[in-house]
Amino acid sequence: MAHSPFTIKLRWPGALAGALVLLLTLGTLGAVAWQAEWVGGLSPADYAAIRFTVLQALASAAISTMLAIPVARALARRQFRGRSILITLLGAPFLLPVIVAVLGLLMIFGRSGLLNGGLAWLGLPGFSIYGFHGVVMAHVFFNLPLATRLILQGWLAIPAERFRLTASLNASVWQLLERPMLRAVAPGAFLVIFLICLTSFAVALTLGGGPRATTVELAIYQALRFDFDLGRAALLAGIQFLLCACAALVVWRLSTADMLSGGMDRRVQRWDSGAAWLDMLVISAAAIFLSLPLAMIVFRGLPGLVDLPVSVWWAAARSISVALVSALLCSGMAVALALWGGRFVAVVGVLPLAASGLVIGTGAFLLIYPVMNPAKAALVVTALVNATLALPFALRALEPGIDTAKRDFDRLAASLGFGPWRFARMIILPRVRRPLGFGAGLAAALSMGDLGVIALFAGDAQETLPLAMYRLMGAYQMQSAAGAGLLLLGLSLSLFWIFDKGGRAHAQM
Amino acid sequence: MLKCENLFLKQGDFTLQADLNFPKGAVTALMGPSGAGKSTLLAALAGFLQPVSGRILYDSADLTHIPPGDRPISILFQDNNLFPHLTIAQNAGLGVRPVLRLKSDELARVAEVLEQVGLAGFDARLPGDLSGGQQSRAALARVLLAERPVVLLDEPFAALGPGLKHEMLDLVKRTLLTPDRTIVMVTHDPDDAKRAAQHVVLVAEHTANKPEPTSSIFASPPAVLARYLGTGMD
Known part of the structure; x- marks a missing residue:
């Protein structure tokens, strides 16, 4: 017998969280639209920024997806020691502070990096990482793992029976199974990465710049920080929003929860073995490309860690505070929204995916500027924006558990006379400890490594660790920068680990 | 007496009428x-489920x-009668009051009823550690503790x-x-x-x-x- 939907509903905390998300996404957008100087129209530099933004995102997404296909294929059909660890690590770049990865890449491909050292030793001309190809390379570094995981899921989703059937028919696995699967999976991976690369400010800030390699977000930053041209910054923010909104509309239906989901231990049993050495070569190359920059950070950062400037430690303390506030806020909002449920929550849950931190930041700047010195609000705004940007991921993690707990127990709780608050505290929260810890850890790590809004707002007194690290890099203090990078990396991963572990401990499922 | 007075229920296409004590x-x-x-x-x-029409009465009180x-009224469902993250004593104690910390006299009463249903000494166990029959007994203990007439x-x-x-x-x-x-x-x-x-x-x-x-x-x-x-x- 089908049960009628009877639910204990807790509405207003969800409504409050929803209102905050709407204010930060649509509200700031309104401020941007209001202040934008539409009359002057777009300058040639603006067109160049739009063109660069789109082209680098297209190239990054295309290269990431294409390189991911052989890697995913090799992982799908080979079994070797460390395979599951490698697959787990493919999820790690999501938690990796962008600025740390960029510094790692600089240590290999930069002016005085390993590659140029080797080239000079061979008497060959040097290689410059700055500009279009540098931005694309950093994006591939970040998104190749994501693309690999998305495509690997496609491979593992092919039922084993199909491989058996294909083998017994003596048919081509590629034609019958793999090509159709890729046709279904690869465009999704491409689009998700395209959207991510449209809004990747820190990479453009560090590796781009100049008239030929400026993204729209970088142009916003420059208009706000250097020219203090609020109208132009607002106009650019409007453009950036339109870019993101167009891309997000296309991505709308694609699952983002897949980015970090597990369950990929299965190896596909198949009968067309192919060349094992080629697969292992592909896997090794990818593993080296992905791990070498991080190894460099650890290697060069350890000595730098000892004599870090005091200001860096203060920045670290600020970052930890911001990350903790952001994690609490994000998980609180996610629980409130998931408890509320419904169509409005579904929209609120994806809205931040289409938002760009820089656009929200510009809007917030425009709203705060007339009232107070934006630098003073820097840390608060950063925590708010980080919590909002991490919300979709936390919500995706929490929703299934909360829905199940509600479905299983709301009648029993109602018949026992539970009010909504007591139901949430005593029944729901203990049931979703694991996803809650995971979501909070994710929010903390993302906030810890964020170099976006903070760059728009902060003075010296509000410097966070990523910003301090960026400034050290700008001053060519590479030793200290590497030390700060190692610290940042350690803190981000530790925060995630602590929250995630806290959720797992004593969890009764 | 529990009474259905000209009760008419509707759930999607399904309908049911009841007029009985x-x-x-x-x-x-x-x-x-x-x-x-x-x-x-x-x-x-x-x-x-809200009835479309009619009333549900207990003695003279309208419960509709x-x-x-x-x-x-207490109810036991087909499954999910116990919260898996709460101990047997906590689960049963919810019948006394829907809180997790009961007073000592209330706790004594919980222990007494657990003994009555044959679960003495199971207070601190979690439902997952119990057999199906024992879980049913724990749920029954909660209903006994609630002391509701229906x-x-x-x-x-x-x-x-x-x-x-x-x-x-x-x-x-x-x-x-x-x-x-x-x-x-x-x-x-x-x-x-x-x-x-x-x-x-x-x-x-x-x-x-x-x-x-x-x-x-x-x-x-x-x-x-x-x-x-x-x-x-x-």
């Missing part, structure tokens, strides 16, 4: 073909618009084997059935009804019929019941 101090079995609306009627009594937790059983023992099920029904009769308590249980097993119920309400063809003594209804079953029991063709 459940006698006090007795177990009444709801029987009938599956999909006939036994659980729907129970959901309405418990307050999970009272929220589930405020009705003088108890609805929505086939809570259906997943147990026949021996355990009979044991539980006997336990229900022994512990729960008092002169001023009304027990309504859904079942599809005639043996359960014969074993535990004094009255049977036949739910079929969109109607919950008036209760009849168990012995007489099985002695000369109406056509619908006979078909359901599989004796109609004899």
Whole structure:
């Protein structure tokens, strides 16, 4: 017998969280639209920024997806020691502070990096990482793992029976199974990465710049920080929003929860073995490309860690505070929204995916500027924006558990006379400890490594660790920068680990 | 007395009407073909389904618009009767008051009832550590502690084997059935009804019929019941 939907509903905390998300996404957008100087129209530099933004995102997404296909294929059909660890690590770049990865890449491909050292030793001309190809390379570094995981899921989703059937028919696995699967999976991976690369400010800030390699977000930053041209910054923010909104509309239906989901231990049993050495070569190359920059950070950062400037430690303390506030806020909002449920929550849950931190930041700047010195609000705004940007991921993690707990127990709780608050505290929260810890850890790590809004707002007194690290890099203090990078990396991963572990401990499922 | 007064229920396309009294101090079995609306009627009594029209009364009090937790009614579902993250004592204690920290006299009462259902010493265990039969006993302990005059059983023992099920029904009769308590249980097993119920309400063809003594209804079953029991063709 089908049960009628009877639910204990807790509405207003969800409504409050929803209102905050709407204010930060649509509200700031309104401020941007209001202040934008539409009359002057777009300058040639603006067109160049739009063109660069789109082209680098297209190239990054295309290269990431294409390189991911052989890697995913090799992982799908080979079994070797460390395979599951490698697959787990493919999820790690999501938690990796962008600025740390960029510094790692600089240590290999930069002016005085390993590659140029080797080239000079061979008497060959040097290689410059700055500009279009540098931005694309950093994006591939970040998104190749994501693309690999998305495509690997496609491979593992092919039922084993199909491989058996294909083998017994003596048919081509590629034609019958793999090509159709890729046709279904690869465009999704491409689009998700395209959207991510449209809004990747820190990479453009560090590796781009100049008239030929400026993204729209970088142009916003420059208009706000250097020219203090609020109208132009607002106009650019409007453009950036339109870019993101167009891309997000296309991505709308694609699952983002897949980015970090597990369950990929299965190896596909198949009968067309192919060349094992080629697969292992592909896997090794990818593993080296992905791990070498991080190894460099650890290697060069350890000595730098000892004599870090005091200001860096203060920045670290600020970052930890911001990350903790952001994690609490994000998980609180996610629980409130998931408890509320419904169509409005579904929209609120994806809205931040289409938002760009820089656009929200510009809007917030425009709203705060007339009232107070934006630098003073820097840390608060950063925590708010980080919590909002991490919300979709936390919500995706929490929703299934909360829905199940509600479905299983709301009648029993109602018949026992539970009010909504007591139901949430005593029944729901203990049931979703694991996803809650995971979501909070994710929010903390993302906030810890964020170099976006903070760059728009902060003075010296509000410097966070990523910003301090960026400034050290700008001053060519590479030793200290590497030390700060190692610290940042350690803190981000530790925060995630602590929250995630806290959720797992004593969890009764 | 628990009373359905011209009750009309609707759930999607499904409808059910009920106009009957459940006698006090007795177990009444709801029987009938599956999909006939036994659980729907129970959901309405418990307050999970608002009737389209009619009233639900207990003695002279109108329960129709009272929220589930405020009705003088306890219910046991088919499953999910225990919260897996709470201990057996906490789960049972929710019947006393819906909080996790009870006063010492209340705790003593919880221990007493756990002993009564044969779960002495299981206080600190989690439901997952218990067998199916023990879990049923823990849920029963909560209902006993709640001390509400009406108890609805929505086939809570259906997943147990026949021996355990009979044991539980006997336990229900022994512990729960008092002169001023009304027990309504859904079942599809005639043996359960014969074993535990004094009255049977036949739910079929969109109607919950008036209760009849168990012995007489099985002695000369109406056509619908006979078909359901599989004796109609004899």
